Amino acid sequence: MSLNLTILGCHSATPRINAFPTSQYLEINNRHFLIDCGEGTQRQMRKYNVGFSKIDHIFISHLHGDHFYGLVGLLATYGILSREKELHIYGPKDIKKVTLLQLKISQSHAQYPIIFHELTSNESELIFEDDKVSVRTIPLNHRVYTNGYLFTEKEKPRKLNMLNISGYPEIDKADYLNIKAGKDVVLSTGEIVANKELTIAPKKPLSFAFCSDTCYKPNILKIIENVDLLYHEATFLADREDLAKKTKHSTSKQAAQIAKDASVKQLILGHYSGRYKDISLFKTEAKEIFENTELAQPGKVFSIH
Amino acid sequence: MSLNLTILGCHSATPRINAFPTSQYLEINNRHFLIDCGEGTQRQMRKYNVGFSKIDHIFISHLHGDHFYGLVGLLATYGILSREKELHIYGPKDIKKVTLLQLKISQSHAQYPIIFHELTSNESELIFEDDKVSVRTIPLNHRVYTNGYLFTEKEKPRKLNMLNISGYPEIDKADYLNIKAGKDVVLSTGEIVANKELTIAPKKPLSFAFCSDTCYKPNILKIIENVDLLYHEATFLADREDLAKKTKHSTSKQAAQIAKDASVKQLILGHYSGRYKDISLFKTEAKEIFENTELAQPGKVFSIH
Numbered sequence: 001m002s003l004n005l006t007i008l009g010c011h012s013a014t015p016r017i018n019a020f021p022t023s024q025y026l027e028i029n030n031r032h033f034l035i036d037c038g039e040g041t042q043r044q045m046r047k048y049n050v051g052f053s054k055i056d057h058i059f060i061s062h063l064h065g066d067h068f069y070g071l072v073g074l075l076a077t078y079g080i081l082s083r084e085k086e087l088h089i090y091g092p093k094d095i096k097k098v099t100l101l102q103l104k105i106s107q108s109h110a111q112y113p114i115i116f117h118e119l120t121s122n123e124s125e126l127i128f129e130d131d132k133v134s135v136r137t138i139p140l141n142h143r144v145y146t147n148g149y150l151f152t153e154k155e156k157p158r159k160l161n162m163l164n165i166s167g168y169p170e171i172d173k174a175d176y177l178n179i180k181a182g183k184d185v186v187l188s189t190g191e192i193v194a195n196k197e198l199t200i201a202p203k204k205p206l207s208f209a210f211c212s213d214t215c216y217k218p219n220i221l222k223i224i225e226n227v228d229l230l231y232h233e234a235t236f237l238a239d240r241e242d243l244a245k246k247t248k249h250s251t252s253k254q255a256a257q258i259a260k261d262a263s264v265k266q267l268i269l270g271h272y273s274g275r276y277k278d279i280s281l282f283k284t285e286a287k288e289i290f291e292n293t294e295l296a297q298p299g300k301v302f303s304i305h
Numbered sequence: 306m307s308l309n310l311t312i313l314g315c316h317s318a319t320p321r322i323n324a325f326p327t328s329q330y331l332e333i334n335n336r337h338f339l340i341d342c343g344e345g346t347q348r349q350m351r352k353y354n355v356g357f358s359k360i361d362h363i364f365i366s367h368l369h370g371d372h373f374y375g376l377v378g379l380l381a382t383y384g385i386l387s388r389e390k391e392l393h394i395y396g397p398k399d400i401k402k403v404t405l406l407q408l409k410i411s412q413s414h415a416q417y418p419i420i421f422h423e424l425t426s427n428e429s430e431l432i433f434e435d436d437k438v439s440v441r442t443i444p445l446n447h448r449v450y451t452n453g454y455l456f457t458e459k460e461k462p463r464k465l466n467m468l469n470i471s472g473y474p475e476i477d478k479a480d481y482l483n484i485k486a487g488k489d490v491v492l493s494t495g496e497i498v499a500n501k502e503l504t505i506a507p508k509k510p511l512s513f514a515f516c517s518d519t520c521y522k523p524n525i526l527k528i529i530e531n532v533d534l535l536y537h538e539a540t541f542l543a544d545r546e547d548l549a550k551k552t553k554h555s556t557s558k559q560a561a562q563i564a565k566d567a568s569v570k571q572l573i574l575g576h577y578s579g580r581y582k583d584i585s586l587f588k589t590e591a592k593e594i595f596e597n598t599e600l601a602q603p604g605k606v607f608s609i610h
Contacts (some may be wrong), residue, residue, distance in 0.1 A: 009409075013381070013385055014382065015386055020348075039344055039345060039347075039348075039375065039378040040345045040348060042344075042345060043325075043344075043345060063409055063410050063411050063412070064412065065377065065378055065381040065411040065413060067383075068411070069374075069377060069378045069407075069411070071345065072370065072374060073344040073374045076370040076374075077318070077319065080318055080319055081319075094400045094410045097404055097406075098410045099406055101402075101403055101406060102374075102407070103404055104371075105368050105399045105400075105402075106368050106369055106370040106373070106374070107368070107369065107448070107449055107562075108370060137522070137598070142413055143412070144532075179466075249497055
């Protein structure tokens with residue numbers, strides 16, 4: 001079980017020389033996801049050695065340009081690269097219409113199947129699940145319909161505790177399947193051996209929550225509680241809480257408050273407004289509330305093993 | 306009169322770390338034009354100090370993604386920058402539909418007027434003209450409907466040759482307007498003084514022709530004849546003339562042949578395929594046919610004064 005998050009872009013919309021709009025590449029439990037896809041994402045993927053072909057699922061938070069204008073270019077590139085396998089795209093209603101029109105008009109040779117999963121619910125919903133990972137939406141509150149995403153590793157089954165099992169000669173290999181499935185063992189004496197004694201708990205599944213863009217929204221706490229890693233937007237410093245409120249963005253302190261109240265392990269800030277020259281202030285401010293805070297930067301990788 | 310061409314991007318579609326799709330910024334006779342707008346163009350504009358607000362006219366050659374996927378991001382940025390003045394966009398049919406849908410769906414606050422000039426003709430046509438510059442289309446031959454663009458300075462009126470005029474005391478200030486307008490002067494003796502003797506020819510207007518993407522198309526020669534600067538795509542080296550023909554692109558030698566046959570002053574090559582690691586080969590090959598050849602590179606400026 002492992003989690004590697006690569007920041008591809010982490011700035012807000014206004015173009016600057018060394019600023020890139022939102023995009024992140026997440027490897028979790030051997031699954032590979034792209035989250036948001038601002039203009040220039042495919043170039044950032046090349047720069048930071050993200051394998052294009054690994055990605056089968058792209059999650060778009062909302063349809064502001066700085067979060068999805070790079071999507072069509074990436075899809076067209078997959079056409080150039082002769083991709084054949086399915087690509088799944090999750091995002092708000094209309095993402096299909098606008099993307100397919102762009103591909104059609106640019107006569108892109110996207111021969112591979114693109115499967116759109118258009119989201120409309122305002123409740124958290126399970127949108128992806130396989131044997132390794134599940135993904136749920138985190139309904140956010142921004143100027144347009146927006147979802148964050150919670151990525152969680154699937155819990156592995158308990159392992160046999162062979163040392164303890166060997167203490168009960170009566171327990172046979174034929175019992176292992178039941179023990180793995182969580183059952184207690186009843187010995188011939190009638191004694192019950194608790195499953196806990198015969199098995200070892202698996203490692204705790206890792207989880208990552210992506211929350212951007214959004215105003216301060218405490219009712220996401222129940223969804224993101226105890227995650228290992230939380231990315232939460234912090235467009236403004238606390239001095240411009242008024243502007244954050246008006247534009248439905250968050251301040252660094254608000255992001256830190258969410259991290260603290262949700263008891264997450266680590267917080268990553270990003271989506272910095274272009275008005276701030278020194279982004280280290282975001283970290284300084286957030287740390288007053290939540291110590292384990294880091295700043296997103298293009299190319300930065302956050303790893304948990 | 307002056308001409309400065311800044312290369313913002315000059316590579317073909319496949320994304321590479323230091324490759325940028327086609328876009329050029331042209332200053333000609335104090336007019337400022339953007340030509341093509343591949344993904345990431347606005348970032349390249351920032352990098353090479355192109356003033357966003359100077360541009361009122363954007364010319365798109367064709368609707369392949371590597372020539373226009375950056376347009377919507379730039380238009381959205383103009384919204385963020387509170388642009389108010391008109392922006393004119395010239396390009397193939399459907400550019401309006403796809404651009405407006407993207408802006409609408411991303412709820413971009415583009416409050417300024419965007420005026421689309423959709424092109425459909427297969428003949429060269431005058432599409433822009435003011436007192437400084439005119440712009441004509443150069444119909445090209447690519448896999449989709451494509452135009453190059455010819456930018457030409459307006460010829461200035463002839464100047465009075467005061468030295469020669471002073472040799473004719475009979476010529477009065479009242480005659481100057483007629484002389485400037487090109488008329489000869491008839492003296493009281495009946496002698497005719499030719500206008501040429503009384504005026505000085507203005508500097509020859511400068512001109513730039515942008516030709517991308519296209520296969521080898523000699524019938525553009527009559528349109529681009531004698532231009533000062535020709536940008537002509539060269540996607541392949543001569544070894545892949547077969548592939549150039551198949552994909553309706555040109556080789557470096559074909560571009561050079563066009564430059565030679567049109568008697569242009571300087572040729573710039575670009576749109577290099579990602580298959581070539583050493584782009585200097587494009588120049589070497591072209592120079593066998595046309596000596597004054599240069600390579601487009603991001604950030605390179607070509608100036609004529």
